[in-house]
Amino acid sequence: MTPSSLAAERIYFSYGAIERTISVASLEAYAKEGKIDDDLATYAEYVSPQRLIQLQRVLQARIQLSPVAVSQFLYTPVGETLLERLGEVIQTEARQPGFYALRAALILAATEPDGLSLLSVLEKFPTQSVRINLGRSLEIMERLEILIAQTRQAIALISNESAAATTRSQVNFSQLPDLRLPGRFSWNKQTLKLYDRRRNRTFFADIYIPLQKRAGGSEGAEVAEGAEEKIQSKIQNPKSKIQNPLSPGYPVIVISHGLGSDRTSFTYLAEQLASYGFAVAVPEHPGSNAKQLQSLLSGRANQVAEPNEFINRPLDVKYLLDELQRLDAYNPSFQLNFQQVGVIGQSFGGYTALALAGARLNFKQLQTNCDEPNDIWNVSLLLQCRALDLPETNYNLQDPRVKAAIAINPIDSSIFGQAGLERIQVPVMIVGGSTDTVAPVLSEQILPFSWLHSAQKYLVVIERASHFSIIGETNPNQQAFVLPPQAIGPNPAIARRYMSALGVAFFQTYIAGNTQYRYYLSSAYVQAINQAPLNISLVQSLPITQLTQPALQRYRKSQESGLIRKQDLRKLGEK
Structure with missing residues (x-):
């Protein structure tokens, strides 16, 4: 890379009265050749070898993004909030917040033929030096380490609770139908184009209608047609009453995709549920789908998602159900049951599912959390806080037809x-x-x-699963950008099989009214289908006091990381 006339040549680390510096050229030499010169050696003695290797990887990492895409995102409210947070740490030569300098550097760095990298951002930074507020950096990193420690503590608690419940189970799931396999119903898929005149909103929805049973498939499909006694006898619980489906017609499940996805993102799950006798409706939310993200990155839109998407998404589902009821009245091929509707959503779709299930927007809590973002590592807050631009009124987004909900990776802590x-x-x-x-x-x-106060609630935690693990494989040509494997995480097919099985069990129990499926909603069942490296746990309750107690003291006692700590900074200042 050829440095521009306005390019950062040195980085200054400031911590109170202490200030140290390192040249950009020194970092570039280390990134390309692994060479530690005298400039870098001053810091290397305080950093573990593992951290140095991580530093080299970070310096070498490149992302292929167009300058238009970077510019469009950084000029959105979400992008500007992100720049404001980064600007607290990364400052200009004059010690001013780096908001504007960072935006310019990122956009210019994206023009590099080899892609955007940390080094290219430094070389495009519009002042001769960059100042890092190390005090603020350490505060942020300490919050991250505390969050990691608390998360590990919570996951360990959940895993232990799940394992303890497993030991009390006497069910042999190897003798029962495998819900990870398709059921015995074939289905017919059709696409509807819908227009809500009141909102002037057009959107599409894929509808999967079960047909006759097909040969083969999982034994699980038999359960929906009267083989309940088979499961009952194998479970050896003859006192449990078998409940028949609540009313004729196929029960309805709605799947709501997340931000930047579309109605194809959960095709695998729609097909799985349809194969077990559910009618599945998958709307595409036009203001927060893949097309919206593509429009943003190509310069045709100026928002990741408009604030009114928090209202429009649940209303999309309500309008879809209304239209399906209208069609069902005169189309004999539908035969749908709208007395028992389930909804499942991921990320922004998880918010949508919870809103339809009865969660209420909480503007007071949202304002508090957005004014003082203590959870600075919670990226979803950038989206949740956009709802503050909505008129503050008592929105009722619940749909009484919805009798059960699954929320996958939901964004909900502040908005609700x-x-x-x-x-x-x-x-x-x-x-x-x-x-x-x-x-x-x-x-x-x-x-x-x-x-949650619901009498029937379940928490499922999948270790090593990311925000994207449960999303199905989609056509790369239809996506705004393709996620790298590192972002998706290892073995996403395992996570999708978990979701297929638990989705069938949950909706058979609470939507179809086949309560014998409740046996699958247990820690014993998830242990039976557990597959490394994505270990899975399920609990129905948690001791809140153990979740909320601070992990800071335990973290500080066991901390052996290679980060430059405050005492190390004082030593640096003495040199």
């Missing part, structure tokens, strides 16, 4: 808060991944689960 989630009375399952960096599992799934 405890008071909003306590309003849900229907059965709920919340699913989280331990390595979710978008909607952190502790903040957005584990603690919100503890706030």
